[in-house]
Amino acid sequence: xxxFAIAVHGGAGTILKSSMTSVLESQYLKGLEDALKSGYExxxxxxxxxxxxxxxxxxxxxxxxxxxxxxxxxxxEGKHEMDASIMxxxxxxAGAISGVSGIKNPIALARxxxxxxxxxxxxxxxxxxxxxxxxxxxxEEDYFFNEFRYQQWLDIKDSGAVKLDxxxxxxxxxxxxxxxxxxxxxxxxxxxxxxxxxxxxxGDSSIIGAGTYANNKTCAISCTGHGxxxxxxxxxxxxxxxxxxxxxxxxxxxxxxxxxxxxxxxGEGGLIAIDALGxxxxxxxxxxxxxxFIDTQGILKCEIYK
Amino acid sequence: xxxFAIAVHGGAGTILKSSMTSVLESQYLKGLEDALKSGYExxxxxxxxxxxxxxxxxxxxxxxxxxxxxxxxxxxEGKHEMDASIMxxxxxxAGAISGVSGIKNPIALARxxxxxxxxxxxxxxxxxxxxxxxxxxxxEEDYFFNEFRYQQWLDIKDSGAVKLDxxxxxxxxxxxxxxxxxxxxxxxxxxxxxxxxxxxxxGDSSIIGAGTYANNKTCAISCTGHGxxxxxxxxxxxxxxxxxxxxxxxxxxxxxxxxxxxxxxxGEGGLIAIDALGxxxxxxxxxxxxxxFIDTQGILKCEIYK
Numbered sequence: 001x002x003x004f005a006i007a008v009h010g011g012a013g014t015i016l017k018s019s020m021t022s023v024l025e026s027q028y029l030k031g032l033e034d035a036l037k038s039g040y041e042x043x044x045x046x047x048x049x050x051x052x053x054x055x056x057x058x059x060x061x062x063x064x065x066x067x068x069x070x071x072x073x074x075x076x077e078g079k080h081e082m083d084a085s086i087m088x089x090x091x092x093x094a095g096a097i098s099g100v101s102g103i104k105n106p107i108a109l110a111r112x113x114x115x116x117x118x119x120x121x122x123x124x125x126x127x128x129x130x131x132x133x134x135x136x137x138x139x140e141e142d143y144f145f146n147e148f149r150y151q152q153w154l155d156i157k158d159s160g161a162v163k164l165d166x167x168x169x170x171x172x173x174x175x176x177x178x179x180x181x182x183x184x185x186x187x188x189x190x191x192x193x194x195x196x197x198x199x200x201x202x203g204d205s206s207i208i209g210a211g212t213y214a215n216n217k218t219c220a221i222s223c224t225g226h227g228x229x230x231x232x233x234x235x236x237x238x239x240x241x242x243x244x245x246x247x248x249x250x251x252x253x254x255x256x257x258x259x260x261x262x263x264x265x266x267g268e269g270g271l272i273a274i275d276a277l278g279x280x281x282x283x284x285x286x287x288x289x290x291x292x293f294i295d296t297q298g299i300l301k302c303e304i305y306k
Numbered sequence: 307x308x309x310f311a312i313a314v315h316g317g318a319g320t321i322l323k324s325s326m327t328s329v330l331e332s333q334y335l336k337g338l339e340d341a342l343k344s345g346y347e348x349x350x351x352x353x354x355x356x357x358x359x360x361x362x363x364x365x366x367x368x369x370x371x372x373x374x375x376x377x378x379x380x381x382x383e384g385k386h387e388m389d390a391s392i393m394x395x396x397x398x399x400a401g402a403i404s405g406v407s408g409i410k411n412p413i414a415l416a417r418x419x420x421x422x423x424x425x426x427x428x429x430x431x432x433x434x435x436x437x438x439x440x441x442x443x444x445x446e447e448d449y450f451f452n453e454f455r456y457q458q459w460l461d462i463k464d465s466g467a468v469k470l471d472x473x474x475x476x477x478x479x480x481x482x483x484x485x486x487x488x489x490x491x492x493x494x495x496x497x498x499x500x501x502x503x504x505x506x507x508x509g510d511s512s513i514i515g516a517g518t519y520a521n522n523k524t525c526a527i528s529c530t531g532h533g534x535x536x537x538x539x540x541x542x543x544x545x546x547x548x549x550x551x552x553x554x555x556x557x558x559x560x561x562x563x564x565x566x567x568x569x570x571x572x573g574e575g576g577l578i579a580i581d582a583l584g585x586x587x588x589x590x591x592x593x594x595x596x597x598x599f600i601d602t603q604g605i606l607k608c609e610i611y612k
Contacts, residue, residue, distance in 0.1 A: 120534040124430040126506020200432020209515040209540035228426040234515035234543040241547035
């Protein structure tokens, strides 16, 4: 029997139906759906989960309403600094980048780090130099310009405040997890960070074990939430360990980590998860999470609120 | 009953007795011993484990023969780029920095990130700007100059090769773990990276969960080894999970991770570990590891080889 499935997210946080229009809502859902389909097409043809999560994440990065790639928020210097990571569950190979500017698809660069270098994690100017060296096209700043994001930044740039995303508590991250017909799991996460962020702050999105993890024995995970708390809780790997060492199901492990451990430490957010049988969980402890999946039956579902 | 104990390391790798002189050997051992004593003095007076691991790591950073702080190796641009992280086990607070230059004691800056910001992880230029803003003294490049390290770099700088440290397989990192009389665990790790490293490569030393982890429920861990493999294996948190979820002892968990899981994936190196009872383990799968401890009986021991 061959099964395959995919899930994506576009960030978690305070997403209230009362502050959403039906037009906006359908645009967000379309963004999720397009990403799911781009990954699912690959899986359906027998392609790999790593190709599928990369394609889905690229689709989300190119969609201007999620905080990653084209839709990235402005940092304190009025620039875009992006983080991303990717991992595959067969050999535990992984790639990650942080603090890169001018990269259209940070997730593709993370994958190049995984496949074209002996390293896992490249950061800042060095990561950009690596991108240039291997011929990745560097985009001009105006590719990332977005009037809405710019206004968000202008509103707070002199206040010293740091916004997570466009509401006070919206964690702008995208990600994908998938299982392919060969039983291989993969996970990908990408973010534009926090509006007005300073000091080269790095969240969980580029940290293997915290924001991203995949292991064929257990699960593939991509997180979105208050990055600092997710790092301290090593969230993605924690779920894998609860399954591997304690024998919990994916759902039981997700419940403990998202609804108990993270809540106790004040870690707001959520994650998307898939296990080796293609079972999908999309837990979050915030008001909402942009999320969707196509399961092993081929059923597509996208949601925003609780 | 009040117990306290501390362990330190100065890196693992191919450290052969045949290529060591007795003078060099006693210098290395003195470096470890001084670090242990500086941390132990704090613990003996009832001080905290976080103060103890910071003090011990500062002592190692100031010792020019280990690859961290003053003894950091040269990167591809002939500069010093350092990474560090620190974590305490009571509240799971943590701080980390990567890719910083000009910082005398990166571990102290990691602790300032933990205590003076809402963030966990700052990188590169941004982390240096944070250091300047809070008044951390920036050292001139010549503070870090070391003829031996410089020759190592000159030897390979045009080859494109990347050296881990002064032998082909010496992982230059320092670290400390401690238990204080209040039952609090803490861990710290600091490194000068790899000679001739390019592209802003980040290893496990600044990654919470990979190179550093502390949790009063289980253990405190500081790693030294082939950073990429340690990141992919989420080594430090893995030991904690094996104890918490599988009920293993510290020794059993260390054996599985260092002598089985890491070996299978090709991950050479080691780590220092202490549990909530003050039991210490110093496992490594390489030829040697600069290591030492003062245990709950007050017995001091430092070693280099297998």
